[in-house]
Amino acid sequence: MEHLRWRPSVNEREFIESALQSDLRVDGRHSFDFRKLKISFGREDGSSEVQLGETHVLGYVTAQLVQPYRDRANEGTLAIFTEFSPMADPAFEPGRPGESAIELGRVIDRGLRESRAVDMESLCVVAGKHVWSVRVDLHILDNGGNLIDAANIAALAALSTFRRPECTVGxxxxxxxxxxxPEVRDPLPLTIHHMPIAVTFAYFGEGNIVVVDPTYKEEAVMGGRMTATINSNGDICAIQKAGGEGVMSSVVMQCLRIASVKAADITSKIKKAVSEDPQRLAKVSMF
Structure with a gap:
């Protein structure tokens, strides 16, 4: 956990930046390589665990019946909540969510909800009276950098394995x-139309050096950050730029091309992890 208190000295900052100019990163990756991604699942439906390098996030999905919003009488709801443990990073304080927790939740929420990734109409039981409200809780266990991408994958993995109880109206x-x-009638999976994958880029120098999936050390010295949320079809679901200098449109276009390739790769990794999950395989073999 020592790295979480890390603040770069002038020499360390210069070392990281000069290495990046030679297309070298402190952990040996190339500019557009992701760290090792590991996706696993808990015993219960709708619980996931994601490790992206040293970054560690848990996802957990629950649902309850609620009254719908008046202007969306035949749609369920989806909400994202993030919890930052002080164990994950001493900068995180217990109690009220800080700016980074709110921003993290907002970026993931925008990518998932505004792109209509989950079919909200399928969550309606009785129009105007009863709909399912789906809640995604994301717990940050270790902040090794690039929380957005890791938490987004955890949310998608948890949603992919979640099952809600079946309802009948009478x-x-x-x-x-x-x-x-669930013992009487099999629970139902969510209808997920597509997977909006967040791909985060860090900018250095005058914005002409770009890397994907920044570590905590790179985040400490970066000039700015951009997250492109994109699905495997190449549809752009959301773009979020945080801080730093302006970035040339040609660099943004290059990032979107790279994000499209990464999104297809991460989508297939999530789907593979879900299909190979021992819990799900055991349930299939039971019936």
Whole structure:
């Protein structure tokens, strides 16, 4: 955990920046290489664990029946919540979420919700009365840099394995909702139309040096950051630029091309991890 208190000296800053000019990174990667990605799942549906290099995030999905918003009477809801443990980074304080927690939640929320990745209409039970409200909790266990991409993958992996109870509508007025026990009726997966993958770039120098998936050390010296959320079809779901100098449009276009390739790769890794999850394989073999 020592690295989490790391603040670069002038020499360290210059070393990292001069290495980047020679297309070398402190951890030996090339500019556009991601760190090693490991995706695993908990015993319960809708729980995921993602390790991206030294960054470690847990995702957990739950759902409950609520009244829908008036202007979206036949749609369920999706909300993202982030929790930063002080164990993950001494800079995180317990209690109220800090700026970084709010920004993290906002970037993931925008990429997932505004791109309509999850079918909200399929979460409707009785229009205007009962819809499923889906909640994604993201717990940051270790901040090794690039929390956005790791937390986004954790959210998608957890959503991919989540199952909600099946409901039927009956009663005298035809409006009563019966929620079935998972033992009686198989729970239902979410309908996910596409996977919006967040790919984060850090800028150095005058914005002419760009790397993907920055570590905590690179984040400490970077001039700015941009996250492109893109799916495997190459559709741009969201772009977020945080701080730093302006970046030339040609550099942004280059980042979007790279993000498109990375999104396809990460999507296939999530799908492979879900299909090979021992918990799911055991359940399939039971029926």
């Amino acid at each position: 009663g005298d007025d035809g409006q009563q909702v019966i929620v079935h026990d």
